[in-house]
Amino acid sequence: MQKLLLLGDEAIAQGALDAGLSGIYAYPGTPSTEITEFVQNSKYAQEHHIHSTWSANEKTAMEAALGMSYTGKRAMVCMKHVGLNVAADSFINSAITGANGGLIVVAADDPSMHSSQNEQDSRVYGKFALVPILEPANQQEAYDMVRYGFDFSEKYHIPLLLRITTRMAHSRSGVEIRPPRVQNEIHVPEDLRQYVLLPAIAKKKYKNLLKDHSSFAEESDQSPFNFYINGADKSRGIVACGLTYNYLLENYPDRHVPHPIVKIGQYPLPRKMIEKLADECSEILVIEDGYPVIEELLKGYLGRGLKIRGRLDGILPRDGELNPNLVAVALGKPDTTGIPAPDLMVGRPPSLCNGCPHIDSYLGITEALNGFSKGRVFADIGCYTLGALKPYEAINSCVDMGASITMAKGAADAGLVPAVAVIGDSTFTHSGITGLLDAVNDKSPITVLILDNEITAMTGGQTSPGTGKLEDICKGIGVEEAHIRILKPLKKYHGENVRIMKEELDYHGVSVIIPRRECVVALDKRMREKFKNK
Amino acid sequence: MKKDIILAGVGGQGIISIAAIIGYAALEQGMYLKQSEIHGMSQRGGDVMSNLRISHDEIASDLIPFGQADMIISIEPLESLRYLPYLSPTGWVITNTQPFNNIPNYPDMDLIKAEIGKVPHHVALDADAAAKEAGSPKVANIVILGAASPFLGMAYEKLEDAIRFTFGKKGESVVALNLKALQAGRNFAAQYI
Ligand SMILES: Cc1ncc(C[n+]2csc(CCOP(=O)(O)OP(=O)(O)O)c2C)c(N)n1
Ligand code: SF4
Numbered sequence: 085m086q087k088l089l090l091l092g093d094e095a096i097a098q099g100a101l102d103a104g105l106s107g108i109y110a111y112p113g114t115p116s117t118e119i120t121e122f123v124q125n126s127k128y129a130q131e132h133h134i135h136s137t138w139s140a141n142e143k144t145a146m147e148a149a150l151g152m153s154y155t156g157k158r159a160m161v162c163m164k165h166v167g168l169n170v171a172a173d174s175f176i177n178s179a180i181t182g183a184n185g186g187l188i189v190v191a192a193d194d195p196s197m198h199s200s201q202n203e204q205d206s207r208v209y210g211k212f213a214l215v216p217i218l219e220p221a222n223q224q225e226a227y228d229m230v231r232y233g234f235d236f237s238e239k240y241h242i243p244l245l246l247r248i249t250t251r252m253a254h255s256r257s258g259v260e261i262r263p264p265r266v267q268n269e270i271h272v273p274e275d276l277r278q279y280v281l282l283p284a285i286a287k288k289k290y291k292n293l294l295k296d297h298s299s300f301a302e303e304s305d306q307s308p309f310n311f312y313i314n315g316a317d318k319s320r321g322i323v324a325c326g327l328t329y330n331y332l333l334e335n336y337p338d339r340h341v342p343h344p345i346v347k348i349g350q351y352p353l354p355r356k357m358i359e360k361l362a363d364e365c366s367e368i369l370v371i372e373d374g375y376p377v378i379e380e381l382l383k384g385y386l387g388r389g390l391k392i393r394g395r396l397d398g399i400l401p402r403d404g405e406l407n408p409n410l411v412a413v414a415l416g417k418p419d420t421t422g423i424p425a426p427d428l429m430v431g432r433p434p435s436l437c438n439g440c441p442h443i444d445s446y447l448g449i450t451e452a453l454n455g456f457s458k459g460r461v462f463a464d465i466g467c468y469t470l471g472a473l474k475p476y477e478a479i480n481s482c483v484d485m486g487a488s489i490t491m492a493k494g495a496a497d498a499g500l501v502p503a504v505a506v507i508g509d510s511t512f513t514h515s516g517i518t519g520l521l522d523a524v525n526d527k528s529p530i531t532v533l534i535l536d537n538e539i540t541a542m543t544g545g546q547t548s549p550g551t552g553k554l555e556d557i558c559k560g561i562g563v564e565e566a567h568i569r570i571l572k573p574l575k576k577y578h579g580e581n582v583r584i585m586k587e588e589l590d591y592h593g594v595s596v597i598i599p600r601r602e603c604v605v606a607l608d609k610r611m612r613e614k615f616k617n618k
Numbered sequence: 619m620k621k622d623i624i625l626a627g628v629g630g631q632g633i634i635s636i637a638a639i640i641g642y643a644a645l646e647q648g649m650y651l652k653q654s655e656i657h658g659m660s661q662r663g664g665d666v667m668s669n670l671r672i673s674h675d676e677i678a679s680d681l682i683p684f685g686q687a688d689m690i691i692s693i694e695p696l697e698s699l700r701y702l703p704y705l706s707p708t709g710w711v712i713t714n715t716q717p718f719n720n721i722p723n724y725p726d727m728d729l730i731k732a733e734i735g736k737v738p739h740h741v742a743l744d745a746d747a748a749a750k751e752a753g754s755p756k757v758a759n760i761v762i763l764g765a766a767s768p769f770l771g772m773a774y775e776k777l778e779d780a781i782r783f784t785f786g787k788k789g790e791s792v793v794a795l796n797l798k799a800l801q802a803g804r805n806f807a808a809q810y811i
Contacts, residue, residue: 089645198656255654255680258645327680334679408683420685422705426733428725429700432628434664435720470662474722 090259092252095223096190097122099230104265106157106185107135109145111514112543113164114199115253116192120162132267140549141485141514142167146174146189153187153243154279156271158234162190165206166484170515172209179213180289181279182241185268186234190246192253195373196405201465201484203403205374210245210351214293216300217245217351218309219326223257225309225349231262236303240296249373251405252327301352309349312357317342321365323358323382324348325372331411332371353378367391369399369414373406435470441537441601442468444573444581446478448599449504449533452585460500464488464516466508466542468535479506486515492530493523502589505532510540513550517557520594524562529592531585537603545606558596567591573599619771620673622682624701627693628718629666632759635784636691637670639763643772643780644672654680663720665697691766693745693759694718695730702737710739712766712807714758716746741765741807748802757799764803768811774804
């Protein structure tokens with residue numbers, strides 16, 4: 085067997101390729117991006133015509149994957165945790181329609197918010213949708229879970245959620261791979277109304293889902309990813325979910341934990357194992373990265389039964405990523421630490437690159453807004469969010485993809501005029517277009533800056549679905565042509581750009597300004613590749 | 619043998635290449651490896667760090683516990699101090715003394731050097747200068763790797779082989795440049811062995 089050194093993300097991608105994947109669908113988002121990129125760069129994927137181009141957002145990705153599953157082929161859809169909010173409608177309903185070809189939804193959570201707005205726990209979504217969840221403890225499990233998950237998905241005609249965290253996604257280790265399995269042939273569902281969620285059909289399907297849910301719990305008791313390890317010291321039992329199992333073992337150099345353990349890699353919880361643990365032990369410590377999902381479940385609302393320890397009772401912190409030290413303390417072991425960082429230590433926040441086009445756009449709009457009261461710029465998510473920091477301090481919001489335009493509209497509706505929206509090109513096609521349509525229909529007095537650096541920069545320079553189409557999109561949904569202005573965000577045009585921005589701020593209707601210049605990192609990469617190919 | 623290493627620097631300074639080289643050398647010797655890195659926001663001139671663990675025995679956690687790292691290898695002096703809470707009392711700090719100053723409040727360099735001096739076991743060298751002398755300022759990371767090489771618990775030749783493997787595709791001159799940089803760092807560290 086071959087052993088490869090793979091990131092968790094790459095292990096998932098390799099697992100999917102080897103499990104007969106026919107298509108992967110995704111919108112980039114840290115820490116999930118490398119899954120799709122691995123398939124995009126795979127020669128095997130190219131030779132086997134495996135779909136891997138980016139989708140406009142997570143919802144379109146989820147639905148396309150559902151469509152591929154409908155045909156009987158195996159499909160995967162990947163996103164960062166907040167992407168699942170965007171895809172939630174189709175995700176939840178896909179549990180009711182069920183799958184035909186294997187369907188795996190990968191959600192990458194980001195405890196400690198290394199590069200996200202929140203640390204929501206996707207397991208809550210999995211439970212909400214009543215689908216089984218897989219959560220790997222290491223890269224090998226990540227690889228193995230994909231094939232297992234596809235098989236499971238086809239056995240029960242149900243999509244599965246594969247939940248990982250940043251640490252899993254971006255950590256590398258050796259993985260043994262298996263020979264690839266061939267892709268499925270096209271076979272549409274036997275029941276041609278399987279995907280028709282009219283109430284009469286949906287009701288039946290929902291009852292089926294509820295029935296299957298008890299089988300899922302039985303499967304969990306048989307799963308190779310859940311196991312019970314005996315331990316002599318029954319004063320406490322331990323439930324360790326996903327990666328946290330490693331932090332537990334780390335605290336015992338001989339890897340021999342004195343307490344009974346249930347290691348969890350598949351949900352719903354393996355009921356028999358948990359019951360055994362509860363029967364044997366006087367209290368249970370739950371170690372889980374993310375929300376206290378399992379702790380809450382075991383504790384129950386009144387918490388009158390067995391003593392359950394974890395993030396809720398403070399033995400572990402309520403928020404943030406876990407680590408071996410936090411687990412040591414929960415186990416009653418001594419904490420360890422080195423020398424404290426000296427007092428002179430300062431942060432080194434990320435910043436816009438030198439020469440970044442966003443800098444010129446911000447200098448322009450800040451000057452154009454001189455004379456108006458402060459607090460009028462609703463921004464969005466991308467490199468340009470760094471415009472919130474010094475020295476620019478140019479924006480007043482960053483909430484979720486697309487919220488710039490709609491928040492500016494709401495503010496303008498309330499009378500804050502002019503209101504400005506700042507949105508990246510990729511964010512605009514992800515979730516900005518519908519909001520702009522609302523503004524056009526309402527003739528809301530907003531000025532929208534679509535910062536077109538012709539790339540999805542924040543996540544590492546993926547193609548941007550709207551490149552070359554932005555003016556046409558705006559025109560098509562009814563923005564007046566005279567109020568679609570294209571600028572070149574360069575220092576030498578600063579004066580002219582400010583003049584145009586001021587003109588549009590004065591216009592009482594929807595204006596779209598598109599400062600267009602390629603991201604300098606993307607430009608640099610493009611030039612180097614061009615040079616290499618010569 | 620087990621080595622727990624914190625790699626530190628600023629986005630773009632090449633800590634991932636160092637990790638890849640040590641990692642290759644470790645795997646060639648049949649060792650286990652776990653390496654955890656933070657991507658994303660940190661890449662735009664922010665601080666970056668990676669946990670690299672190599673061992674002849676299976677490794678549990680992707681993260682190195684605080685106070686237990688054998689080594690902090692840093693391509694930037696301020697960054698070498700950021701992760702001191704990870705260092706074991708017997709651990710080494712191997713760092714560049716040439717600052718990467720992209721923040722308005724960068725501390726006084728003399729104070730930083732004094733703090734590095736307080737770490738019981740440290741190797742501090744101007745890797746940028748050594749890299750230039752070797753032929754290119756881009757190989758400062760490899761100079762630092764060379765300076766760390768006596769403490770990695772593996773034969774120097776294994777690192778040379780890893781460099782040949784890693785840069786082989788880029789041609790013989792790139793390999794030679796990196797080997798020279800590695801040697802420059804190694805020579806500097808010789809006085810500490
Ligand atoms: C729902 C959701 N999906 C994905 C992301 C990850 N993400 C943050 S910014 C960004 C790309 C932004 O690209 P663009 O709007 O073109 O701005 P740029 O970074 O190029 O300036 C992505 C994919 C997210 N934060 N939320
Ligand atoms: S990566 Fe591109 S868009 Fe992002 S800050 Fe740098 S130049 Fe600007």
